[in-house]
Amino acid sequence: MTHTAFSRRNFIKITGLAAAAAFSLRLSANSQASSPQPGTTRRWAMVIDQRKCLGCGYCVQACRAHNDISPEITWNPVLPAGEVNGQPVFLPRPCMQCEHAPCVEVCPVGASFYRPDGIVAMNYDLCIGCRYCEAACPYAARSFNWKEFTGPNPAVPEWGQPEVARRPRGVPEKCSFCSQRIDRGLSLGLTPGVDDEATPACVVACPTGARAFGDLNDPQSQVSALLRDNPSYRLREDLGTSPRVYYLAPDKEKK
Amino acid sequence: MKTLAAFAHSSWGRWLLTLGVFLGLGLTAALMVLWRGLSLTNLTDLVPWGLWITIDLTSIALAGGAFSLCAGVYLLGLKRYAPVARTATFIGLAGYTMALLALFLDIGRPDRFWHALVYWNRHSLLWEVTLCVCLYLTVLLLETAPIVAEWDWLKRRWPVLAQRLAAVHHLAPILAVIGLCLSMLHQSSLGAVYGVLKARPFWFRPDLAALFLLSAVAGGMSLTVLASMLAARLTPRAQVQDELLERVSSFIGWMLALYLYLRFWDALSMTYTYAPGRSEGLSLLTGGTLSFNFWVGEMLLGTLVPLILLLNPKTRKIPLWRMMALALVVGGVAAYRWDTNLSGLLILVSYQPGAPQTLYTMYRPSLVEWMAGLGIAAYGLLLFSLGVRYLKVVSHPQAEASAA
Numbered sequence: 001m002t003h004t005a006f007s008r009r010n011f012i013k014i015t016g017l018a019a020a021a022a023f024s025l026r027l028s029a030n031s032q033a034s035s036p037q038p039g040t041t042r043r044w045a046m047v048i049d050q051r052k053c054l055g056c057g058y059c060v061q062a063c064r065a066h067n068d069i070s071p072e073i074t075w076n077p078v079l080p081a082g083e084v085n086g087q088p089v090f091l092p093r094p095c096m097q098c099e100h101a102p103c104v105e106v107c108p109v110g111a112s113f114y115r116p117d118g119i120v121a122m123n124y125d126l127c128i129g130c131r132y133c134e135a136a137c138p139y140a141a142r143s144f145n146w147k148e149f150t151g152p153n154p155a156v157p158e159w160g161q162p163e164v165a166r167r168p169r170g171v172p173e174k175c176s177f178c179s180q181r182i183d184r185g186l187s188l189g190l191t192p193g194v195d196d197e198a199t200p201a202c203v204v205a206c207p208t209g210a211r212a213f214g215d216l217n218d219p220q221s222q223v224s225a226l227l228r229d230n231p232s233y234r235l236r237e238d239l240g241t242s243p244r245v246y247y248l249a250p251d252k253e254k255k
Numbered sequence: 256m257k258t259l260a261a262f263a264h265s266s267w268g269r270w271l272l273t274l275g276v277f278l279g280l281g282l283t284a285a286l287m288v289l290w291r292g293l294s295l296t297n298l299t300d301l302v303p304w305g306l307w308i309t310i311d312l313t314s315i316a317l318a319g320g321a322f323s324l325c326a327g328v329y330l331l332g333l334k335r336y337a338p339v340a341r342t343a344t345f346i347g348l349a350g351y352t353m354a355l356l357a358l359f360l361d362i363g364r365p366d367r368f369w370h371a372l373v374y375w376n377r378h379s380l381l382w383e384v385t386l387c388v389c390l391y392l393t394v395l396l397l398e399t400a401p402i403v404a405e406w407d408w409l410k411r412r413w414p415v416l417a418q419r420l421a422a423v424h425h426l427a428p429i430l431a432v433i434g435l436c437l438s439m440l441h442q443s444s445l446g447a448v449y450g451v452l453k454a455r456p457f458w459f460r461p462d463l464a465a466l467f468l469l470s471a472v473a474g475g476m477s478l479t480v481l482a483s484m485l486a487a488r489l490t491p492r493a494q495v496q497d498e499l500l501e502r503v504s505s506f507i508g509w510m511l512a513l514y515l516y517l518r519f520w521d522a523l524s525m526t527y528t529y530a531p532g533r534s535e536g537l538s539l540l541t542g543g544t545l546s547f548n549f550w551v552g553e554m555l556l557g558t559l560v561p562l563i564l565l566l567n568p569k570t571r572k573i574p575l576w577r578m579m580a581l582a583l584v585v586g587g588v589a590a591y592r593w594d595t596n597l598s599g600l601l602i603l604v605s606y607q608p609g610a611p612q613t614l615y616t617m618y619r620p621s622l623v624e625w626m627a628g629l630g631i632a633a634y635g636l637l638l639f640s641l642g643v644r645y646l647k648v649v650s651h652p653q654a655e656a657s658a659a
Contacts, residue, residue, distance in 0.1 A: 081607055091607055102454060108385055110376035128370050129293075129363020131303035132381050135599075138454035139606050144303065144363065146294040169292045170363025172300075235606045239453050249608075 042117045043216040044177055044192070046203070047226045048092050049248040052210035055080065055090035061159040062205030066178065068162035070149035075141075075175040076202055084250040092211070094202065095120060095141040095175035096235060096243030103133035103142065103174075111171075118244060119177050127171040134172055138236050139243075142172040160201060177213075178202075193222055216244075266489075270640065274633045281630010284623045288360050297621040302600045304361075306620035310628050311357040312445055312592040314635065315388070316467070317585060318350025319475030321395060322431075322438035324503075329431035338651040339499055343479040345402055345648040348395045349638040350475075351388065356631050380448045387441035394434045397423055402646050443468040449599060457536025458599035462521045466591075469517065473510040474588030477561075480504055481581035482639060484574060486649045493649035497574070504577055507584065508565030515558050531612040532604040539601060545594050553594060557587015 055078055063069065063076045081091040101120045104112045111127035114120060134142045148169035156162060163180045167173045178200035185191070185198020192198040193214030203211040214221030223246075226232075232246040262268040288295055298305050320343035327333045328340045359365050371385040403409065404420035446467030449458040480500045486493035525537040540549040564570045564580035571577055603614040620628070642648040 079607065093606075102452065106379050106381065106452070107376055108379045108381035109370045109374040110379075111374075126367075126370060126374055127364065128367045130361075130381060131298075131363070132379070132448070134300055134303040136452050136454055138604070140300065140603075143300055144293075146298075147292060168364075172363075233608065235608070 041217060043244070044097070044117055044119060044182065045214065045216045045223050045244045045246060046094065046177070046200070047212040047223045047232065047246045047248065049210045049212070050089055050091070050250045051248060052208045053078070053090045053092060054208055055088065056207065058205045058207055059092060059202035059211065061155050062201040063175070064155035065153065065158070065160035066163050066181070066201035067176070068153055068164060068166050070145070071154055072147070073143040073145070073173065075143070075173070084252060087250070089250045092202070093139065093141070094245060095177070096139050096241065096245050097177055099242035099244065100240060102136040102138065102241065106132045106136045108132065115179065119179050121176060121179060122174065124167050124171050124173070129170040129172070131172060138239055138241065142174045144172045145169050159205070267644070274637045274640070277629045277633035278637065280626045281633060284626035284630060285360055287623055288627065289365065293363060295621060295623045297619055297624065299616070301603060301616045302618040304596055304600065305618055306624045306628055307357045307361040309589070309593045309596055310631055311354045311361070312596070313589045314350040314353040314357070315442070315445065316471040316474050316588050316592065317478045318347040319438065319442055319471030320479035321347025321475065322434045323472045323476060324479065325398070325431040326435045329428040330435070336499060336503065338496070339479060339483065339503060341402060342483050342649050343475065344395065344398045345642045345646070346479055346482060346639060348399050349635045351392050351395060352638070353631050353635045354388070355392070356634065360627055380444050380451060384441045384444055384448060387437045387444070391434060391437040391441065394430050394437065397426060398430050398434070402648060405647055406645055439468065442471045449595060452599070455599040456530055456532030456604055457602060460521070460524070462517060463595065466514065466517060466521060469510060469514040470588050470591055473507050473514060474584055476503055476507050476510070477581040477584035480507070481578055481585065483649045484578050486643045490643060492647065493643050494651055494653050495649060496651040496653070499651060501571060501577070504565050504571055504581065507581070508562055511558055511562040511565070511584065515562065532602050535602050535613050536598050539598055540594060544601070545598060548590050548594055552590035553587050556583050557590055561587070
């Protein structure tokens with residue numbers, strides 16, 4: 001071993017330094033991974049009242065039209081969820097817009113990211129299509145574009161006009177809380193959740209008012225009031241993802 | 256015309272023709288996928304990773320002989336094994352390029368494959384893996400440079416270039432350190448890519464990282480020794496010192512024992528949980544669709560039988576038994592990667608309140624996936640065969656052995 005300048009001791013030194021460097025990189029990364037931008041003024045949330053949802057699927061169609069989604073993909077399905085007191089119950093499932101979103105954590109290129117207002121957004125121009133986010137999402141909220149969506153959108157114009165560009169083949173897509181409507185509305189001085197033009201299309205389309213949208217940081221907002229006055233739950237709270245979609249459970253006593 | 260016919264009838268020619276057929280199949284499949292997209296696969300939103308990921312993981316694992324043997328030679332000073340490490344390095348280069356080919360097809364946007372190098376998300380394990388793999392591929396290229404320098408044609412045609420490439424050999428110890436660090440990182444974190452996903456309860460456990468690393472060392476060394484022995488029997492251009500290969504094989508036996516030990520506790524910890532998705536994942540392996548793969552492919556043939564054959568000096572000394580054992584280890588590593596990927600994906604935990612807790616999904620690779628997979632394997636075999644023929648990647652010093 002003596003004939004080489006490269007001794008075991010040197011090796012241990014170098015390895016140790018490299019390990020320490022890698023570890024500190026990890027630590028700083030972890031501190032970034034938690035809470036997206038705490039000091040923001042708005043915290044968008046959706047409240048879905050299962051007592052009111054009839055399962056008509058208007059929200060699905062409106063979503064399809066406004067976000068120009070392929071008929072093979074659903075961002076926002078309305079799933080049957082059993083019966084309560086002989087009445088069918090439904091579970092509409094948009095993207096949960098998790099406060100600690102597994103998809104954002106795992107994306108190798110940062111194509112999934114937190115907007116300052118907490119919305120979990122996609123930069124479709126960065127995405128490489130590895131589908132790690134699909135494997136990581138506990139809510140199956142992501143749909144991959146296995147094919148290119150060409151041709152007319154059957155939901156247009158009956159259910160609305162497209163407001164965003166179509167996603168290319170090879171990237172996964174998901175619900176965005178209609179961030180394009182929120183951004184445009186705010187720039188026009190409107191209030192998301194109050195003014196239809198600034199509110200997610202599914203909320204506007206719901207004929208029974210089962211969906212509410214608004215700012216959790218505003219105690220006067222409809223979502224704040226609903227959550228104050230009603231018991232609510234979120235999906236898979238055990239995972240610690242802190243979804244921003246709240247559900248009001250069907251009432252067992254009444255009806 | 257005559258020479259062509261003679262070539263086609265030589266064993267080398269027939270071998271190249273066979274590989275060429277599979278390469279053609281693979282190339283056809285690849286072009287189809289690039290043209291028509293991933294809808295040609297049987298992957299779904301619920302099972303987004305399949306055969307190609309398994310090929311990717313397996314080729315990286317089987318390339319693991321490179322870093323472990325180089326570390327042994329240049330860091331532990333086991334200089335005798337340098338010719339084995341040389342073979343392992345070349346196999347490593349073949350394995351990592353195979354993995355990149357599989358990944359290139361697998362990602363939805365192959366045109367953006369370079370994004371992970373430019374756009375960093377430092378808390379993504381897949382980002383870390385991508386960066387490590389690319390850096391390690393650079394290390395492998397440098398480590399292969401002195402091997403390429405022995406190409407007779409290059410020495411005749413570009414003597415100065417050949418000398419420059421040969422000089423890279425002086426960097427070997429440094430490259431071994433960097434290679435060891437990078438490989439330990441990404442061989443383990445390929446397991447952790449799965450292990451960190453809480454949404455897939457059967458994956459969500461810390462020991463996948465250790466198991467991936469150990470099985471990569473055992474599998475990588477196995478492929479190196481097996482390929483060396485096969486080459487020495489098929490062509491006079493490859494010479495081996497059997498004693499070296501036998502010693503490495505005994506080490507592989509001990510690695511298998513360590514792997515089996517950890518794997519036992521890994522599986523046992525799964526039986527003492529009733530969390531939805533976890534016990535179902537285990538029963539998928541022990542009694543469900545993956546059970547044959549698990550019991551026969553991974554445990555019996557992949558680990559136990561080779562462990563006995565390689566640790567028992569009598570069977571280890573007999574080349575046929577040893578080669579069989581090594582081939583079984585290689586198959587076992589592939590089976591382990593396949594099972595790991597699918598056991599997490601075939602079971603879903605429902606997010607619906609009040610709905611059945613676990614759901615089962617299905618996956619069977621499509622024709623195009625198999626064609627591309629076979630093509631990638633043929634590419635690896637071709638690269639190694641060319642290496643044996645023109646770069647003498649399997650050439651252990653013979654004169655010393657006979658003189659001593």
